[in-house]
Amino acid sequence: MTLFEQAVKTYGAESQVRKAVEELTELSVALLHSLDGRGDTENIREEMADVEIMLEQLHVIFGYGDYRLVKECRLAERLLT
DSSP states (O other): OOHHHHHHHHHOHHHHHHHHHHHHHHHHHHHHHHHTTOOOHHHHHHHHHHHHHHHHHHHHHHOOOSHHHHHHHHHHHHHHO
16 A cells, blocks of 8 residues: 555545645645745745645546646647647
8 A cells, every 4th residue: 555545545535525625725825935035935835745646646536637738748748839
């Protein structure tokens, strides 16, 4: 069992989805602060790490799918045109 699977098993899927929303919100606030001059690069990095960890747990809960590859291909196409 991976660390992320263990976290979901221990805390529960609903709790981790709520935690993911919380961490995403904290990153959003940190990024908005950076745009208006109140930003702190270290805080942004910390919030990014929290979001990345929660995204891994969301993958455990919801699965992976092929969307990342599709989105990356779409971005590559846009950059080439």
